[in-house]
Amino acid sequence: MVADYSLCLGTAGWGLWHSGDAGESWTRHRAPFPLNSRVQALAVHPTAPRTIFAGGDTGLYVSHEGGARWARLGTPGDLPTIWSLAIDPVDPNILFAGTRPAGVWRSRDGGLHWHRLDVPIASECAIGVPFVTALAVDPDDHQIVWAGVEIDGVYRSMDGGDTWTHLSNGMYDLDVHDMTIAPTQPRRLYVSTARDIFMSDDRGDHWQVLGIQEKWPLPYARGLAVKPDDPRVLFAGCGQTTTGEAGHVLRTADFGQRWEVLPLCSPANATLWGLAVHPAEPNRIVAFTLFGEVFVSEDAGTSWRKITRNFGEIRSAVWVPN
Numbered sequence: 323m324v325a326d327y328s329l330c331l332g333t334a335g336w337g338l339w340h341s342g343d344a345g346e347s348w349t350r351h352r353a354p355f356p357l358n359s360r361v362q363a364l365a366v367h368p369t370a371p372r373t374i375f376a377g378g379d380t381g382l383y384v385s386h387e388g389g390a391r392w393a394r395l396g397t398p399g400d401l402p403t404i405w406s407l408a409i410d411p412v413d414p415n416i417l418f419a420g421t422r423p424a425g426v427w428r429s430r431d432g433g434l435h436w437h438r439l440d441v442p443i444a445s446e447c448a449i450g451v452p453f454v455t456a457l458a459v460d461p462d463d464h465q466i467v468w469a470g471v472e473i474d475g476v477y478r479s480m481d482g483g484d485t486w487t488h489l490s491n492g493m494y495d496l497d498v499h500d501m502t503i504a505p506t507q508p509r510r511l512y513v514s515t516a517r518d519i520f521m522s523d524d525r526g527d528h529w530q531v532l533g534i535q536e537k538w539p540l541p542y543a544r545g546l547a548v549k550p551d552d553p554r555v556l557f558a559g560c561g562q563t564t565t566g567e568a569g570h571v572l573r574t575a576d577f578g579q580r581w582e583v584l585p586l587c588s589p590a591n592a593t594l595w596g597l598a599v600h601p602a603e604p605n606r607i608v609a610f611t612l613f614g615e616v617f618v619s620e621d622a623g624t625s626w627r628k629i630t631r632n633f634g635e636i637r638s639a640v641w642v643p644n
Contacts, residue, residue, distance in 0.1 A: 325343045325344040325346065326643065327344055327600075327602075327603070327606070327641050327642060327643050327644055328340065328341060328342045328343075328344075328388040328389050328390070328641065328642050328643075328644055329341040329344065329345055329608065329616075329640075329641050330364055330374055330376070330385075330388075330389040330639065330641075330642075331610070331616070331633055331636055331639050332360075332361030332362060332363065332376060332378065332636070332637050332638035332639070333360070333361060333633055333636055333637060334634065334635040334636075334637050335358050335359075335634055336350065336358075336633065336634040336635075337350060337351060337355040337357075337358070337359040337361055338350070338351045338355055338359070338376055338383075338389075338392070339633060340388075340389040340390060342388065342389075342390055342644065344618075345616065345629040348631060351392055353392075354383060354392055354393060355380065355392070359378055359379065359380045360378045360379040360380075360403070360637070361376050361377070361378040361637065361638065362377060362378045362379070362403070362404055362406075362637045362638060363375075363377040363378065363404050363405060363406050363407040363419075363420075363637075363638050364376050364377075364638040364639065364640045365407040365408065365409055365640070366409075366600065366640050366642055367409060367414055368409055368411045368414055369414060370386070370414075371600070371602065371642050371643055372386060372387060372388045372642055372643075373386050374388065374389055374640060374642065375395075375407055375409070375433065376392070377401075377404030377405075377406075377407050377419060378404055379403040379404075380398065381394060381395070381396065381397075381399075381400060381404075382394070382395045382396060382401065382419070382433050383395060384432075384433065388642050388643075388644060389642070395432070395433040395434055396433065396435065396436070400435075401419055401421055401427055401436055402421040402422060402423055402425065403421060403422050403453075404419050404420070404421055405420050405421060405422055405453050405454055406419070406420035406454050406455055406456050406469075406470075407419055407420075407457065408457035408458055408459050408467070409459070410459050410464050411459060411461050411464060412464040413464065414432075415430060415431055415432045416428065416429065416430055416464075417432065417433050418457050418467060418469075418483065419436065420453070420454025420455065420456070420457050420469055421453065422452075422453030423445075423451050423452075423453070424443040424445075424451070424452040424454050424474065425438050425439075425441065425454065426438075426454055426457070426469050426477075426483065426486075428482075428483045439479075439483045439484070439486070440486070441469060441477055441479075441486045442477075442486065442488065443474050443477065444471075444474045447472075447473040447474060448473055449472070452471050452472060452473055452474050453471070453472055454469050454470065454471055455470050455471065455498055455499055456468075456469070456498060456499070456501035456513075457470070457501070458501050458502070458503055458511070460503070460509065460525070461503065461505065461509075462509060465479075465480060465481055465482045466478065466479065466525060467479045467482065467483050468501060468526060469486075470498030470499075470500070470501045470513055471498055472497055472498055473496050473497045473498075474488075474496055474498075475488060475489065475490050475493055475498060476488075476489045476490075476493065476498060476513060476526055477489065478525065478526050489522075489527065489529075491527060491528050491529060492528050492529035492530065492531070493515075493520050493529040494517075494518075494531070495515040495517040495518055496515070497515045497516040497517070498513055498514075498515055499515060499516065499544050499545075500513070500514045500543075500544060500545050500546045500596070501513050502546040502547060502548050502556075503548070504553040504554075504556065504577070505548075505553050506553045508523050508524065508525075509525070510522070510523050510553070511523075511525065511526060512546050512548075512556060512578070514543035514544060514546050514558065515543060516542060516543070517535070517541070517543075518532060518533065518534055518535065519534055519543055519558065519578060520532070521577070521578060532579075534558075534560075534581070537580070538560055538570075538572060538581060539570060539583060540560045540561055540562050540566070540569065540570060541560070541562075542560055542561045542562060542563055542564070542566065542593060543558060543559075543560055544559045544561065544593055544594060545557075545558065545559040545594065545595055545596035545597040545609070546558055546559075546597065547597035547598065547599045547607070548599070549599065549622060550599055550601040550604040551604035552575075552604070554574075554575055554576060554577055555574065555575050556573070556574050556578055557571060557572070557573050557597050557599075557607060557609075557623060558571070558572045558573075558574075558581075558597075559571055559572075559593065559594030559595060559597055559609060560572060560593065560594060561592060561593025561595075562593065563593070564593065564612070565592065565593070565612065565613075566593045567592060568590060568592070568593075569590040569591075569592055569593040569594035569595075570583050570584070570586075570590065570594060571583075571584045571594050571607075571609050571617070571623060573623050584619075584623040584624070584626070585625075586617055586626050586628075587617070587625075587628050588628055590611050590615060590617075591611055591613050591614075591615050592611040592612045592613035592615070593611060593612050594609055594610070594611055595610055595637070596610055596636070596637075596638060596639055597609050597639075598639045598641055600641055600642060600643070603620075604622070605619075605620060605622040606618070606620055606641065607619045607622065607623055608639055608640075608641050609626075610636045610639050613632075613635060613636075614632040614633040614634055614635065615629075616628070616629040616636070616639070617629070
């Protein structure tokens with residue numbers, strides 16, 4: 323086993339967990355995270371790979387040591403509960419945070435100060451209060467930003483977050499779970515929802531449905547990740563429902579037309595909630611279930627090992643090189 327990377331897990335109620343040896347040993351960080359923190363979102367700096375941001379119900383935090391030590395950014399109460407984070411790939415001092423109640427916030431100074439952006443998100447939805455589950459910044463044109471909302475679909479800004487448009491042409495399910503970009507020409511934007519996966523190759527103006535109900539063993543789509551060195555390859559996590567008792571990791575090598583179920587080393591105990599990749603090792607995939615299991619593949623999903631210990635309710639994960 324290669325042990326030259328660090329893992330960070332954000333959990334609901336158990337704060338942040340860190341391993342500096344590829345999952346062999348773990349530390350639950352109590353400081354500066356308040357007791358019983360919910361860490362919903364993790365994001366890796368695009369040019370400083372040991373820098374990680376963590377956001378949740380107690381604010382925003384940063385580590386410059388791969389998760390080994392953390393510091394608070396700003397003051398408590400600066401933001402509502404953070405559910406998603408994105409970093410501008412051109413100017414990493416610009417951060418975006420998606421929150422509940424649903425809002426998109428922007429910082430121009432690395433997370434020290436925040437301004438709420440004027441996004442016309444619905445104030446109510448079928449689950450009560452909507453929230454921003456996913457954010458993405460176009461790597462070709464960093465003025466283009468997308469926000470995915472549960473439950474209100476996808477919004478796009480063409481001017482760095484100043485103004486926003488609701489994108490719904492061809493997207494029949496507005497229950498957005500995750501979002502990722504494939505570096506093709508033109509770019510492909512993928513969005514997972516409770517009922518399907520949608521793809522757009524015109525920046526969200528139009529959406530094509532991938533039809534996973536007929537292709538997947540379980541119908542509920544969650545995490546998405548594009549293989550860093552091959553834009554044709556997309557990984558996805560699925561399950562029965564939000565809290566289902568089974569889950570799978572799937573892989574496509576043709577932009578989502580055909581899928582294969584990847585053989586985990588043991589059956590997953592719940593929906594495969596999320597996936598983490600990093601360009602430092604494109605074949606390494608970290609997958610986690612909602613109910614505390616973590617699986618790692620070193621060969622792009624062909625084989626897997628399970629992290630020995632289980633955690634609480636995992637909401638986010640990243641890995642970074644040591």
